[in-house]
Amino acid sequence: MNKKTISDVELSWLAGRTVVVRADLNVPIENGRVGDDQRIRASLPSLTFLCDEGAKVVLLSHLGRPGGEPVPELSLRPVAERLDELTTAPVRFVPEVRGPEAVAAVSETPEGGIVLLENTRFDAGETANDEDLARSWAELGELFVNDAFGAAHRAHASTAGLARAMRARGHDAVAGLLMARELRYLEGLLRGPERPFLAIIGGAKISTKIGVISTLLPRVDRLLIGGAMANTFFRALGLDTGASLVEEDAVDVAGELIEQGGERMVLPVDCVVAPEVSVDAPHRTVDREAVVGEDKIVDIGLRTRDRFAEMIGGASTVFWNGPMGVFEMEPFAAGTIAVAEAVAEACDHGALGVVGGGDSASAAQRAGVAERLTHVSTGGGAALELIAGKPLPGVDSLSDHAS
Ligand code: ADP
Ligand code: MG
Secondary structure (H helix, E strand, O other), rough: OOOOHHOOHHHHHHOOOOEEOOOOOOOOEEOOOOOOOHHHHHHHHHHHHHHHOOEEEEEEEEOOOOOOOOHHHHOOOHHHHHHHHHHHOOOEEOOOOOOHHHHHHHHHOOOOEEEOOOOHEEEEEEEEOOOOHHHHHHHHOOOEEEHHHHOOOOOOHHHHHHHHHHHOOHHHHHHHOHHHHHHHHHHHHHOOOOOOOEEEEOOOOOOOHHHHHHHHOOOEEEEOOOOOOOHHEEEEHOOOOOOOOOOHHHHHHHHHHHHHHHHHEOOOOOOEEEOOOOOOOEEEEEEHHHOOOOOEEEOHHHHHHHHHHHHOOOEEEEEEEEEEOOOOOHHHHHHHHHHHHHHHHHHHOOOOEEEHHHHHHHHHHHHOOOHHOOOOOOHHHHHHHHHHOOHHHHHHHEEEEEO
């Protein structure tokens, strides 16, 4: 990566400085308390690093979609409380996005302390990438650290806008430790991955992932397809998909991808079908040629699972995005769990395994294999946009290396 990261900052420079950090603290809030705190934990390395070096941190994040006005249920206050429990640095919460109270809190905070401002999206200027709002944050510090990989695909005031405003003041805008790690692994997949390189793409809709499949197809040795999107490929092969979810508009594209991929493109050979997508529906496994009538495809079949697992086992680099079936329902989770386990096992034997996508990350958690994987991306949409070769304004706006 030719962008500056936090590791390029002179350590001795940091003491006594005020650093504005954009993190992705967009966590679920349940009854006024933080639910899954993964994203807060993932932001800790950068925060700890800065605080330990004696910097003062002004922390920014969005939470949910308040639509440009204060929504009490989407306040970051519970996040501040959780963050305070997780770090030794003192954490102060300011119930304001910008303004005199924020400025005063920053000047009162001791070195090594954190000031978390209110949800950036309480201000309509955030999603509008308002220059004035970005400048008001830039004026609070002398360095901007963007660690919010999950928000990198959007040009908002607290991401791209703030980076520009900070640089316009003659200061640097750098990637945080989490952001740098995400970029290292995800960009690594596109730049000389160790072969064989295998990708598994599943999930609900092919239309949202055509970009990802098109970028990967010429680069991989194998591309395994599962999930509901496989149905659209089946249709392109002229197969009956019964009452399964199919994207009629994408059947032609699926046919082109099959042609383009040739031997490298691997589709399921059998599937689990049920008359209803519900936990107690009777289900059976059939060959893909035998799907008919009321059948809804809900998972990959056993033969496909074994076939996929064997191919994954032979790869040196694996990228996985998208569940193989309706994994949220226990009877239809077996295909997804089998893939998660195969990727983890490949990692145990030295392969590099990267998982992207929000649902895939939670599937890896549910399968209990997350710790064995090389990297589980925290940025759902952003990871897919990076792989699809789309620009990431949150990254593009950072300072370049001098060379
Ligand atoms: P990710 O967030 O990892 O990118 P997606 O959002 O693309 O993944 O897809 C996840 C969703 O796809 C899950 O909610 C899952 O239930 C659904 N899904 C996967 N296979 C099927 C299927 N055969 N029929 C219906 N839904 C499916
Ligand atoms: Mg999803």
